[in-house]
Amino acid sequence: xxxxPLFQLWPxxxxxxxxxxxxxxxPESVVVTDTARYVSLxxxxxxxxxxxxxxxxxxxxxxxxxxxxxxxKATKEHPGDIYVSVSLERMDTLQPVVIxxxxxxxxxxxxxxxxxxxxxx
Numbered sequence: 001x002x003x004x005p006l007f008q009l010w011p012x013x014x015x016x017x018x019x020x021x022x023x024x025x026x027p028e029s030v031v032v033t034d035t036a037r038y039v040s041l042x043x044x045x046x047x048x049x050x051x052x053x054x055x056x057x058x059x060x061x062x063x064x065x066x067x068x069x070x071x072x073k074a075t076k077e078h079p080g081d082i083y084v085s086v087s088l089e090r091m092d093t094l095q096p097v098v099i100x101x102x103x104x105x106x107x108x109x110x111x112x113x114x115x116x117x118x119x120x121x
């Protein structure tokens with residue numbers, strides 16, 4: 001019977017663990033409490049690849065959201081910047097608002113950011 005030392009299996013074990021995507025949004029989702037009329041937040045496009053990624057366009061799923069690209073180029077050293085402003089008065093608590101982010105990267109052309117409104121406790 002052959003037994004492999006644990007150090008030889010370690011690369012296989014690490015390969016089975018989920019790894020963060022090389023191109024991703026941070027945060028990917030936010031839950032806001034209904035305590036104000038408007039909420040503004042900052043979303044970053046993180047790029048861990050060697051080539052630059054450009055944000056081509058944003059598409060919010062609701063008219064209660066204003067999303068602006070502040071920095072469309074994302075590199076390893078400098079993430080892309082998206083600013084989001086939401087009118088909570090017009091937002092529903094049953095369904096999240098989704099912002100579709102389209103990039104020029106062929107492996108990750110479409111990312112999603114979701115925003116969910118939570119009722120006051």
